[in-house]
Amino acid sequence: MSSLTIAAVQTQPVFGDIRGNLVRALDLVPADCDLVVLPELFATGYQFRDPAEAAAVAEEAAPGGAGGPITTALTAKPAATGSTLVAGLAEKSADHVYNSSILVRPDGSREIYRKVHLFDREKEIFQPGDRGFGVVTACGARIGMMICFDWLFPEAGRSLALAGAQILCHPSNLILPWCPAAMVTRCQENRVFAVTANRIGSECRTGQSLEFIGMSQIVSPLGDVLTRLDRESEGAATAAIDLADIVQQVTPRNHIFGDRRPDQYRL
Numbered sequence: 001m002s003s004l005t006i007a008a009v010q011t012q013p014v015f016g017d018i019r020g021n022l023v024r025a026l027d028l029v030p031a032d033c034d035l036v037v038l039p040e041l042f043a044t045g046y047q048f049r050d051p052a053e054a055a056a057v058a059e060e061a062a063p064g065g066a067g068g069p070i071t072t073a074l075t076a077k078p079a080a081t082g083s084t085l086v087a088g089l090a091e092k093s094a095d096h097v098y099n100s101s102i103l104v105r106p107d108g109s110r111e112i113y114r115k116v117h118l119f120d121r122e123k124e125i126f127q128p129g130d131r132g133f134g135v136v137t138a139c140g141a142r143i144g145m146m147i148c149f150d151w152l153f154p155e156a157g158r159s160l161a162l163a164g165a166q167i168l169c170h171p172s173n174l175i176l177p178w179c180p181a182a183m184v185t186r187c188q189e190n191r192v193f194a195v196t197a198n199r200i201g202s203e204c205r206t207g208q209s210l211e212f213i214g215m216s217q218i219v220s221p222l223g224d225v226l227t228r229l230d231r232e233s234e235g236a237a238t239a240a241i242d243l244a245d246i247v248q249q250v251t252p253r254n255h256i257f258g259d260r261r262p263d264q265y266r267l
């Protein structure tokens, strides 16, 4: 089956209110979706003052790990609804804390991606991702995970597309204004769908005020914005998609990957 209903959920978390943030975010998850993406660090909030604060709420969320309240809630929801969920959380592994996203299938199995490109002060809080960009199968699709600032590095989307991704799941806490437009190009140049789930509101816990831009969206492989939320409201943006719309032939003589010339690139 190549038809799927997918959604991006846009929230306004209250820093530190894990229980309240979880309830509100999971209430916004629309019914009858195959795949739902929630924002980066959606249950904790974003602006940690120091690594110890992040470590205090980080969970062993990787497959086989002990989990925690966020992992548990994210696992219960797909079991009840049949939707696959992707969401951002602080992940603990040995002595490290990563800014990660977790994918949870309805059968309770899960996958983890650790943010490779850390943004600004995140470099003082989190360990950079160490697992690269892998593709996993869920809800009948090949899913690639990236997180927020990864949008600015075309290598992220390209690595996922070359690994066979059909849908990029992109939990975000966007601050810079350019990502919604850039993801249109990421989709066109890789012929993938992308679901960017962002947050709204602001945080100022370190003296630096951060305004989050909302505009969660779903983009098609040809760069059509299928749905986009505004900058002010919580909610869910939903789209019915067909994986058969992923066409890698650009013209009869041009293939989006076959025409690459790695021998001419200096990377």
Ligand code: ACM
Pocket: 040, 118, 119, 147, 148, 149, 150, 172, 173, 174, 175, 176
């Ligand atoms: C970001 O990567 N959260 C801006």
